[in-house]
Amino acid sequence: MLEVYCDSSYNENGESYIGCVVLREGRQIHQSTTEVRGNPRNNLDCELDALDFAISLVRIFSKGDKEIVVYNDSTEAVKNFQGKAEGAEQEFSGSGISFEYIPREKMYQAAADSLSKKFPVFFSSTAMCSVESFSRREDILSDIARNKSSVFYLEKVLEMSSNKKTCYRLVVRTMEKILSDDRFYTIKKGGPGTQVKAAEEIRKDLSNPEVLSSLKSKGIRLENSYFLLTDETWGLRGTDSQACSILPLSIPHKIICDEVDRSPQNLFKRAERFR
Incomplete structure (x- = not known):
């Protein structure tokens, strides 16, 4: 199972950033902070870009995983991408991909939020x-x-x-x-x-x-x-x-x-x- 947690921090007066954490079988394999592309007009634009970026990470890290889940804490952004799930499944042939809402308080989503604010996050390789x-x-x-x-x-x-x-x-x-x-x-x-x-x-x-x-x-x-x-x-x-x-x-x-x-x-x- 491949999981990607993504979040963004919208900054009206400066650069906005995306934070992502990628897990395979419950173990972290990647974390990153990336600048939002273009000129986002609002927080939703940033969250949509975060989900787009999460899909690019799936392309990098997917190894034929049967189940792929992308998490985000914006219900509106997740709803938008749930309508695209069928097309995404065609791209990742043989894998079931879904887009799910998750509260920011959950551990890895909180980590993605922290990364989107350019705060470093450290994890032990041992499961919690x-x-x-x-x-x-x-x-x-x-x-x-x-x-x-x-x-x-x-x-x-x-x-x-x-x-x-x-x-x-x-x-x-x-x-x-x-x-x-x-x-x-x-x-x-x-x-x-x-x-x-x-x-x-x-x-x-x-x-x-x-x-x-x-x-x-x-x-x-x-x-x-x-x-x-x-x-x-x-x-x-x-x-x-x-x-x-x-x-x-x-x-x-x-x-x-x-x-x-x-x-x-x-x-x-x-x-x-x-x-």
């Missing part, structure tokens, strides 16, 4: 996972309290950080005690978000059999564990209650958070009453 709030989830709190489930989170190490780098400590603990806090990750600032790069480094580590064996020898159970989003890792969270995890997707786990008090102390304090 759902984030679950634990504040009213007795099942999560009781599981942590009674089943000695492992909770993973990161702490920023101030004395090992500087203007050019940030150091994170990986902490793994259960309700009773800290099982591991001796793994450190120093990440250079700049480029993709520092927290995203840290998550990528940790996922790589947690895919290493030697590291996994070392953690398991400390009594850490990775399966059905939890990754706690804290203030230090809030940058891993996207829209639509999705986030990038520090654990590989091959390890069954949940990402949890509290919207207000994101500290580990808050989590274990709430879980205490379920012991």
Whole structure:
């Protein structure tokens, strides 16, 4: 499946731009910011040009995909292109192409909107996972309290950080005690978000059999564990209650958070009453 998210930002007194994000099978393969052609008279002109440009990207990236979907957040522009779907299908022989409306708040459409404003957008190559709030989830709190489930989170190490780098400590603990806090990750600032790069480094580590064996020898159970989003890792969270995890997707786990008090102390304090 090939998906193209496109959006535009109309500027009455200057250049207008198109932002696009292209995904294949749920993974990002392209993002771009492109100037709108000609002299658009209004926002609709820009959105129509964005959809035209999205089709040009389909021509570039399509590899005989059976399903192609182009998204835009203008109902009027999408309606206009839905009338052209049959002609587009003839061009992309063997592929079903559709034009769909999507709210700007959705993650990849929000990214296209950001790109149309010439703001950079960074994505991890790892798929996003759902984030679950634990504040009213007795099942999560009781599981942590009674089943000695492992909770993973990161702490920023101030004395090992500087203007050019940030150091994170990986902490793994259960309700009773800290099982591991001796793994450190120093990440250079700049480029993709520092927290995203840290998550990528940790996922790589947690895919290493030697590291996994070392953690398991400390009594850490990775399966059905939890990754706690804290203030230090809030940058891993996207829209639509999705986030990038520090654990590989091959390890069954949940990402949890509290919207207000994101500290580990808050989590274990709430879980205490379920012991």
